[in-house]
Amino acid sequence: xxxxxxxxxxxxxxxxxxxxxFDVVYCDVDKDGYPDCWRAARDRIxxxxxxxxxxxxxxxxxxxxxxxxxxxTASIQEHNRLVAxxxxxxxxxxxxxxxxxxxxxxx
Numbered sequence: 370x371x372x373x374x375x376x377x378x379x380x381x382x383x384x385x386x387x388x389x390x391f392d393v394v395y396c397d398v399d400k401d402g403y404p405d406c407w408r409a410a411r412d413r414i415x416x417x418x419x420x421x422x423x424x425x426x427x428x429x430x431x432x433x434x435x436x437x438x439x440x441x442t443a444s445i446q447e448h449n450r451l452v453a454x455x456x457x458x459x460x461x462x463x464x465x466x467x468x469x470x471x472x473x474x475x476x
Contacts, residue, residue, distance in 0.1 A: 378402065381409055390415045396422040400441035403448035411455060418474050420458065425449055426468025 380398045384406070394410045396403060403422060414420055425431065430442045431449060452460045452472050460472035 380406055384409055389413075390418070392418045394418075394420050396420070397424070400424065400427075401444045403444050404451060407448055407451050411458070414474050416474050416476060420452065420460075420470070420472040420474070422448065422452075422470040424467045425462055425470040426464060428467060431468075 380396075380402060390413050391410070392415060394414055396406045396410070398406055407420070407422075410420060425445055425448070427442055427445050430439070431446050449462065449470065452458060452470060455472075457476045458472040458474050460470060463469040463471055
């Protein structure tokens, strides 16, 4: 985890302390925390709101597979799958820098 980065646990704690729904949620925590952050946020983003998540292509490793010991890649793959499977959202991986997941809540 780089300097200034939050662990998924820290982000989840802070997120839980905030009341109400959100128009935009931007996720850039440690990669192991991506799936749990998505699970915490997906029901709290209002219709017309956005989920944005950085590093979701992960230098191509999410597409090419990874060493089974590479927890970060597996977590990003799980996150991307969870977002893609949620029919309330229309999502896309934008191939800028290391990948940006954008998901618009439509219902």
